[in-house]
Amino acid sequence: VYRLVMPLVVVTAVVALVMLAIAPLALPELVLSLAFIPAVITGLYVATLYVRGKDYLYHTLRCRYYGGEFNLPQFQLNTRLTQAFKEQAPQVRAFYIAELKKCDALLASFEAGFKAGILDDDALERRKDIGKRRLQLSLEWYDLHSNAELGIDSLPTIVTKRLDETIQASFAELQTAMQQNMPKNTACYREKTIRFFDDNHAHPAPDQLLRYPTTRCSLQFFAKVKSKHQRMSALDNLATSITPAT
Structure with missing residues (x-):
């Protein structure tokens, strides 16, 4: 509920501030109505920044608390994994973490060139493929670790x-x-x-x-x-x- 309500509060606050700012101008109601639309768009943009910033801060603090991204609870062994893979569960976990780290390292190697806009077509395609692979690995790990709707068999x-x-x-x-x-x-x-x-x-x-x-x-x-x-x-x-x- 909090994740849904707070962005709405941010949008409402931005719209209210915009309306209050232009109220002393004594503009006609038609102009105020037209100003409402960009105010809402601005509010949505600010709400997006708020959500991204909050999620980034939350993730950063959790990583620092647990000692790294792959030490978070969602990357630890649980009953589901040990039930499915028995003694091989630690190896399965190590494999997925190693592949995710490999993707992160490869993406980082492209980052400077991408920001500078100097990557060629092959490098851009390679970067895109690595990003897709990382997403696939993340989704697979979620299925393995947490997706209760998927049977362990x-x-x-x-x-x-x-x-x-x-x-x-x-x-x-x-x-x-x-x-x-x-x-x-x-x-x-x-x-x-x-x-x-x-x-x-x-x-x-x-x-x-x-x-x-x-x-x-x-x-x-x-x-x-x-x-x-x-x-x-x-x-x-x-x-x-x-x-x-x-």
Whole structure:
């Protein structure tokens, strides 16, 4: 009720102040009636600023109190999650928080360029896609954590679908990175690498990649490959563990 009443109070107060301000001018009633419309529009704008400011302040204070956005109660394990995922519930929570943080970091990397208006079409599209992904992750987490209208037997399907999508995206990124870091002197290396990935439908082990001649690159890049592979393997294991046996 408070969230509904206060914006109405703000609108009413703005309209009243505008009417009081122009009352001493002794304007005709028709002019006063015409002035009422912009007064209402101004009131709605001020009410919008009030709601946004209040929500921002409330969220900021809660984050400071709990020690961060992802320490808020809506990101903690509850009976619903533990009932649906058992011992895998902490891993599911960690996965969604990690993906949300990744989206936040990527969006932050675009922020300066976006405000300056210097992003190209590809960057703008990428920024939009990341924003959509973050929204999808947030809605999924709400369904998992708090949506009582969704049965807990449906929750593993939501998570495994998201895990599979994330694994495939990571594998595509790894494939692209491997091709970009190949020796640049032969086109056949590129063809062999593509064929190598096609032959290994599951993501290949990093040591296997290093032994393959087209992927012998710097140790720094290999460390990135190994880290990405370990994450993909962990997501694979999590997806397998929460998928009901048939």
